[in-house]
Amino acid sequence: MSLRKRSLVTGIAVLAGLLSATGPAAAAATLMPALVADTTFTQVTQDGDNSVKTTLATCPSLCDGNTAGERDAYVEFDVTGLPAGASVTQATLELYSWNPYPARVTAYPAAGAASGEGTWASRPAVGAALATHESVTAGYNAFDVTNAVTGNGQKTFALRQETHNTRVYWASKENSNAALRPRLTVTYETAAGWHLVWQDEFDGSTLDRTKWNARPLTYLDFDKACITDRPDNVFVAGGNLTIRAKREQMTCWNGGGTRQYTTAYLDTIGHADFTYGRFETRAKSPNGPNDSKGLWPAFWLRRTAVSTGGDPNDGNGEIDVMELPGGSQYYKASTSAIFRDYTPTKQDYRYPFPGTTYPGDGFHVYAMEWEPDVLRFYVDGTLISWAPRTPATTPWFDDVFNGNARYHLRLTFHVGGWLGDPDATTAMPADFQVDYVRVYQR
Secondary structure, three states: OOHHHHHHHHHHHHHHOOOOOOOOOOOEEEEOOEEEEEEEEEOOHHHOOOOOOOEEEEEOOOEOOEOOOOEEEEEEEEEOOOOOOOEEEEEEEEEEEOOOEOOOEEEEEEOOOOOOOOEHHHOOOEOOOOEEEOOEOOEEEEEEOHHHOOOOEEEEEEEEEOOOOOOEEEEOOOOOOHHHOOEEEEEEEOOOOOEEEEEEOOOOOOOOOOOOEEOOOEOOOOOOEEEOOOOOOEEEEOOEEEEEEEEEEEEEOOOOEEEEEEEOEEEOOOOOEEOOEEEEEEEEOOOOOOOOOOEEEEEEEEEOOOOOOOOOOOOOOEEEEEEOOOOOOOOOEEEEEEEEEOOOEEEEEEEEOOOOOOOOOOOEEEEEEEEOOEEEEEEOOEEOOOOOEOOOOOOOHHHHOOOOOOEEEEEEEEEOOOOOOOOOOOOOOEEEEEEEEEEEEO
């Protein structure tokens, strides 16, 4: 289990204790974001390529007798998993030194990435000082960087040494001992009133069949794959759920015929459904720009059919928290959508990821909040501009998103269909990975 996952589980334990409580509206939780990159930016040309080293170095401008010997250590983290509206109460940057030094060291926020060979001219700009240590201790040295961590996203920090004119070495991302690598710990409070009521962290070794149905050998008319519940297509390992699409010939049951692909389809029908809540997943798409045509992972909610009661909208209603279709046209965005039925009566929006980021470059957090008369959609904590959906934006809102409707969860990975079929460039097997699924309610 990764450090990040351990800290999230700790946070959930805190939240879980509040499920039956009527006390504080906000709950404390902690996460440890992934360390993405680090390097030493140096004026000393003899240092060469610093992009892969087991140590980072800091040194003042007069370093070991060199008047142009300054070295700064930069570290970069990917902060994900902060719920919308969460308030960061503490963020602590920690770097490990093997020895004590009488060196004054200050941490700064940086505007760029902590990657590359570390040439002095390419170092990122820094902002106002965050925290200073008057000396370096052996072991982890903690810097308060709370002012620079206000939400999800890339966070880069510079460590600058101001006194003691010889180098101080710090353990880096590449250090063979993972327990010594730089780390960032973020403590936050969840938005007022949201309490965790259902979760799957996928920390075991098998799919939890008390929470999920994995549909057996079947098919969909718009999908080009046979859907199976085999371990080849759906499994839990390493703290993640994986739904795997494969290029293999199989004959589906119930008249689906022989198809050239296999995949899996999960839902919580009969196990869990909800009226209102915050529905959140952290997931990684397999889709890149040139190798993913016809691949289509999704996290969505479907209205649970009611067999009695005469509801004219029985079974109608769908909320797509995210759809992540592949191919060069689609791979860089996440689609959020709502349906009344499949005539179709729907509204949707494609959220373009910022800069060079995209859903397949790593894990991202997708969330939807459903409350009376409003639906809000988020990607990595950002409320997308299309949201919110209300009765004013959606004439049929009250038909399908009213207080009597209950919705179950679905995790799917379709192959082919409406947005194009795989071709020779589509890389398979392809893995849709899910770190967690959580449901909060007020």
